[in-house]
Amino acid sequence: MENVWFLAAVWVGLALIATLLAIWFKISTALSEIVVGTVAQFIIGAIVGPAALGSSSAWVSFLAGTGAIVLTFLAGAELDPDVFRVKWKESLVVGLASFGAPFLGAAAAARWLLGWEVGASWLAGVALSTTSVAVVYAVMLELGFNTTEYGKAMLAACFVTDLGTVLALGLIFSPFTLRTLIFVVTCGALFAILPIVTPRFFRRYGGRVSELETKFILLALFAMGGLAIWAGSEAVLPAYVIGMLLAGSVGRDHRLIRRLRTLTFGLLTPFYFIRAGSFVSLPALAAAPMVFVVLFFAKMVSKLAGVFPAVRAFRYAPQEGLYYTLMMSTGLTFGTISALFGLGHGIIDAGQYSHLVATVIGSAVIPTLIANAFFMPVHLRPSELPEAEPVREVPAAAGKEAENV
């Protein structure tokens, strides 16, 4: 399809369908968009032609890439620095174990059980090492764990795991040339300056209709993303670190985050997730279902082997430890970003990409269901039910609201 506006209408139409499905089935829009992208490519590809959806066109790639970068920035900016300071030891140990064990375990399984090439195996390790902080956060919020020390420590550990994933993705496939050195030095300088300059700059010039803050953040993300690509690294690496460094300042500006959210979820991430889904090959998945099984169990078993002992070392009971481990076994956003990076750089082929994305989606859903069905540490949930009170006289005045949210 050569008419850009018709093609844009198709993509936005797909995003709308995905949003409606997400509302009806009570799942996230991102997950729905991946599935819609996969099915749309399958149907449109069969009827019109494989390139009809235009997933590889420059403008779609730009919007999708920007979506991934801004989404990664927001993910970093959502870190709660205060919790991390209090629980840094536990978060660091559990988070690193949660990254390291599946990184090695999944890579080993891909290499020796599936016979993938070395680069593809490392990529599988990176994609399956992730923990979805958003999946964990939603469960914590729904069950009230987000207000407990247990839930806060788990969320902080998720950020460490994802930092490990992003660093691995940014550096493992890097060629380590002079460009890499320039990239690393520039990153170091910028990472030192940004947390000091940004809040002052925003205080001086921010809060206007011209959206200076958004432009400033996009400038930093695009410039560092460009430098990362130039150095043979990945644009999401500086985006995530910039997000984490600005979490204490920009991350607490709820109005700014809300505006970025509107831009990201309204326009950018639909292109990213639908595009990610459109590269999934259903025939490839159907042809080798055992690949999914091997990758899925490689992730689960290695997460269990790494995270459970680390959690137990911090004196959690077995049930609490298992729940913690299963939650840390979830994955979604960084898993798909890693897989798409691999596909885009020719590290993995379309079949391997399809299996990795399927495994990532499986790991978002299955561990959560098992954890909540069998291992939920109910005793750690904050008490929220009102005590039964003795019968009392009913005053005439209006009542009050007793919220326990």
Next chain:
Amino acid sequence: MFRRILVAYDGSEGARAALRRGIELAKALGAELYTISVEEHLPHYAASISEVKAAKEEIDDYFHTLTKQARDQAAMNGVELETVIRQGHEVETIVTMAKEGSFDLLVIGYHGHSRIFERTMGSTAQSIVRLAPCPVLVAK
């Protein structure tokens, strides 16, 4: 007779009927009146915390408005209404609150928001009637 009445209230047509009945009963019997509103629509398997937070803010706004309207409606009838908002599975949360709050009457609407879902997967009202620890009045 009934001294503590709990109304399951999600703002649907059925729930509004349940609230009207609850207010009438509380007024007639001099009973304590509570509503329980269950937030069960947080997106599962979200891509970012922002998505979850945005959904939570929307839900909070909706339920704050809803419960304020309910309290105003009760106050106009001279009844004090205490509203509770919880997260979780609708049936489980309502039944648990009825049980642990020692309510002796639970008032629910015949239909919630999703009639299609209820017709295909079974009604929330049916499940609550089956599991509730106290008498249940189903309002139409």
